[in-house]
Amino acid sequence: MTPTPAPPATMRAYVGTPDGPERRRVPDPQPAPDQALVQVEAFSINRGELGLFARRPEGWRPGQDVAGRVLVPAVDGSGPAAGTRVVALVDFGGWAERVAAPVERLARLPETVQAERAAGCGVAGLTSLRALRRGDGLLGARVLITGASGGVGTFAVQLAAAGGAEVTALAGTRRSVDFDALGADHVIGSLDDADGDFDLVLESVGGETLLAALRHTAPRGHLVLIGSSSGDPAPITISSFRPHARQTVHPFWVHGSGEPVDQDLADLARLTARGLLDPVVGWCGCWDHLDQAMRALRERRVAGKAILSVDHADEPR
Numbered sequence: 001m002t003p004t005p006a007p008p009a010t011m012r013a014y015v016g017t018p019d020g021p022e023r024r025r026v027p028d029p030q031p032a033p034d035q036a037l038v039q040v041e042a043f044s045i046n047r048g049e050l051g052l053f054a055r056r057p058e059g060w061r062p063g064q065d066v067a068g069r070v071l072v073p074a075v076d077g078s079g080p081a082a083g084t085r086v087v088a089l090v091d092f093g094g095w096a097e098r099v100a101a102p103v104e105r106l107a108r109l110p111e112t113v114q115a116e117r118a119a120g121c122g123v124a125g126l127t128s129l130r131a132l133r134r135g136d137g138l139l140g141a142r143v144l145i146t147g148a149s150g151g152v153g154t155f156a157v158q159l160a161a162a163g164g165a166e167v168t169a170l171a172g173t174r175r176s177v178d179f180d181a182l183g184a185d186h187v188i189g190s191l192d193d194a195d196g197d198f199d200l201v202l203e204s205v206g207g208e209t210l211l212a213a214l215r216h217t218a219p220r221g222h223l224v225l226i227g228s229s230s231g232d233p234a235p236i237t238i239s240s241f242r243p244h245a246r247q248t249v250h251p252f253w254v255h256g257s258g259e260p261v262d263q264d265l266a267d268l269a270r271l272t273a274r275g276l277l278d279p280v281v282g283w284c285g286c287w288d289h290l291d292q293a294m295r296a297l298r299e300r301r302v303a304g305k306a307i308l309s310v311d312h313a314d315e316p317r
Contacts, residue, residue, distance in 0.1 A: 013096030014290065016060040020053050021095065021290060026061075029093065031100035036079050037072035038086060038101045041115035043094045043287075045306045046123045046151070047229070047297055063094025065122030067115035068310075071098065079103030085111065087265055089122040095287070097310060107265035110273035117279045120305030121268045124151035125279070127254045128159055128202070129264055131224045134250045135200035138163030142196070146170040146213060147204035147229055148184070149177045151305045154280035156202050157182045162276055168194065170209075177280065177303045191216060200224070207232025211240065219245040226252050280304025286311055 009028040014021040031037050044065040052062065067087045070080050080086060080103075088106035093099050109118050131152075135141060143160045147153045148169035154177060160167045161183025169184040170191065171177065179187045188194060191209065197218040203210050206228030217223045219242060228234075241247055271277035282303035283293050293306040 011097040013093065014062060014287075016053050016056050016062055017058055018054055020294070021062060023290075026096075029098055029100040031072065031074065032102075033076040034074050034078055034104070035100040035102050036070045036074050036086075036106065038066065038068045038088060038099050038106070039071045039312070040066045040094065040096060040099055040310050041068040042066070042119040042307055042309045044120040044122065044124075044151075045290075045293055045297060045308070048123075048227075050294060050298060061093040061096070063092060063096065063099070064090055065119055065124075066090060066094040066099055066101070067109060067118040067121075074103050079106065080108055085109040085115075087118040087121055087269055089126065089261055089265065095290070095308075097312060103262070105261040105265075107262050107269055109269050113269060113272050116281060116284055116307045116309055117272060118269060119307050120151060120279050120281065121155075121265060121272075123254055124305060125155050125268045126261065126264055127152045127226055127252070128156035129268065130254060130257045130259055131202050131226050131250075131252050132156060132159055132163065132200070134224045134252065135222050138165040138200075141165045141199040142168070142218075144168045144170065144194070144198040144201045144213065144216065146202065146209055147227065148179065148187075149303045150204065150229070151280075152202075152204060152226060154182060154304045155277075157184050158277050160200075161185075162271070165200075168198070170194075170205075176282065182278070182280075197221065202226055204229055206230045207234050210234040211236070214240055214247070214249075217247050219247065222248045222250060224250045224252050281307050283307070284309070 010025045013026045070084045086106045087109045088101040143165040145156045149171040167184045168186040191212040199221045201223040204227035207230045283306040287308040
């Protein structure tokens with residue numbers, strides 16, 4: 001008698017619908033040879049993910065930023081061994097109990113760093129780290145961070161200060177962010193209050209803020225476009241630049257930078273372990289309350305990152 005094959009293992013995961021994420025049981029990931037199977041302990045929500053549900057097809061799997069532990073190492077022998085704590089950036093599927101993560105996009109996580117603190121290092125941490133590299137060096141530079149109370153902004157303030165820059169944080173409201181503790185030298189609510197020019201600007205608001213930031217960019221300075229949270233357009237022409245200036249505007253996307261993800265994630269994890277970087281978590285709770293976290297992000301009630309911890313309940317598989 002032919003034995004009945006065992007049903008495929010399943011897990012809980014959030015699946016995209018036009019009305020938003022819905023938690024369902026789905027098949028376990030089947031990692032490629034260069035991927036590790038990671039048990040997700042915590043994941044973060046990126047603001048850009050909020051608008052994807054109405055545009056993506058039914059059944060897509062959201063989630064990029066995760067922290068957890070390797071369950072099954074990559075079968076090609078690369079990457080960390082089973083049981084290793086890791087932080088990772090994946091293309092999709094991170095809002096789940098388990099995810100397949102390419103080994104070149106994960107890094108070991110020191111035991112002293114909680115998963116809930118590391119889970120926001122993916123998109124936000126890498127964006128801030130790499131955008132700051134677009135300048136000519138941070139030591140002694142005057143750096144402006146707009147949208148400074150957000151996920152990217154809170155990372156960028158700390159990394160710029162650690163690099164020796166004089167940091168000005170632009171935030172419409174200080175909310176619960178202690179910018180002094182993050183290393184900011186100046187905190188302003190409007191660019192009308194800005195003092196002088198900046199060698200490097202990380203701009204994430206758009207609209208009039210972008211135009212004003214360009215006016216405050218030094219003649220040989222760099223302005224890095226990392227977002228447009230206001231949704232407002234900014235008409236830029238040659239007249240927007242100073243006469244005879246050599247300002248440079250860099251459009252920036254973290255996934256197209258070409259820099260090695262594993263090394264940058266490892267650097268962020270080490271800085272956190274050494275107490276030189278403190279990922280700001282403005283909302284943290286169980287993944288059962290994902291809808292509450294998303295609502296808080298939409299209403300701009302979250303400073304820094306929104307983090308969800310995954311409850312690995314012993315449910316039937």
